[in-house]
Amino acid sequence: MLLKERTEPHDLVVLRYLNNRMELSAKDQFQLSTLEKGYAGEVMFDQKTEHLSEERYIIDDLLLQVNNSFFQLDKVIIARDAIHLIDVKNFVGDFYLDGDKLYAVKNGREYKNPITQLTRSATLFRQLLQNLKLNHIVHATTIFINPEFTLYQAPMDQPIILPTQTNRYIKELQNTPSKLEHSHQILAQKLLSLHQVKNPFSNLPDYDYEQLEKGIYCKNCYSFNTYVQKFDLVCGKCGTHEKIGDAVLRTTEEFKLLFPEYRITSANIYKWANSTFSNKTISRVLQKNFAAIGKNRHTYYE
Ligand SMILES: [Zn+2]
Incomplete structure (x- = not known):
């Protein structure tokens, strides 16, 4: 078992x-x-x-x-x-x-x-x-x-x-x-x-938000050459399609893991994804998948 x-x-x-x-x-x-x-x-x-x-x-x-x-x-x-x-x-x-x-x-x-x-x-x-x-x-x-x-x-x-x-x-x-x-x-x-959750053997390089490339890369070939077409995120390099909701969620999870100290807000994800998606789309996906805390402009998600 x-x-x-x-x-x-x-x-x-x-x-x-x-x-x-x-x-x-x-x-x-x-x-x-x-x-x-x-x-x-x-x-x-x-x-x-x-x-x-x-x-x-x-x-x-x-x-x-x-x-x-x-x-x-x-x-x-x-x-x-x-x-x-x-x-x-x-x-x-x-x-x-x-x-x-x-x-x-x-x-x-x-x-x-x-x-x-x-x-x-x-x-x-x-x-x-x-x-x-x-x-x-x-x-x-x-x-x-x-x-x-x-x-x-x-x-x-x-x-x-x-x-x-x-x-x-x-x-x-x-x-x-x-x-x-x-x-x-x-x-x-x-x-x-x-069982210990925090790994003392962890050995990661230093990184900060500013130095990382913004945008959303293709889930298949990792190219940043992606664009929105109707309900999909499409890769300009390999042609892979991904549902927008899945793509927003994927990039949000990434943001959350890399920057646990930042709040998940639609403005932050908008910037992180280099304005690939509209604020409205991001808010819709976040609302569906996370608990919203606060109101209007001050809403963040957990
Ligand atoms: Zn691709």
Whole structure:
């Protein structure tokens, strides 16, 4: 049973928006592509585990704080035999382990060893169980999900699941009988209540309203070359049509996420969309989708 679903990481969505409206540095471009790949890998693994039987609790994307240390768990599966902490890595290419260091074969670049990270998370998780006076066996595993990943010199005693082993790993999980008890439910509820919403690992570039390109870009090709035609926003580059209501809503959500400190008003969205839509159209869409606060010129939306 899925208790908490995965959503697109906040930093990923913000970087996507910024990428459309400003020039990202090479470092931020790299961060964006790392987040895209990581998220895609997690979703790939979610699809493989979505048919696990009901007698397991699944919590995706859990961020916990134990003894002042934060740690993130891609997936927690609470089963009768054990609590499975799963870290998913979407690395592509040939890698090798040398001692506890991980390198890419192609360019010798060193990567953070996911096993070190996983071991730390598992230790903190066990401490948490101890603090809660709960007694469960914990299994921590790093799953390399991408079929194009190869790990040379992979030690057999490490908690690693390689792409060729993923399906067997899930089958084994599925074939282990699991009847949950009250204590599992307590643990699941406790974990959900301890989930941290604000991510301390967030690492976004500085940006301000003035420096971002205004307008509304095509949802398909991200071109700002768009115009209104009857009830649609039309892309002058790729020809994609989008209902005006959807386009206004999309650009408002973007504005809201990038500038949580600004009020959503039709004047602000009008400016943000670089007068692509009339004030009347914007007001109509905002009224339909948000709660209006205040009157006339002073109306804002939440
Ligand atoms: Zn387009």
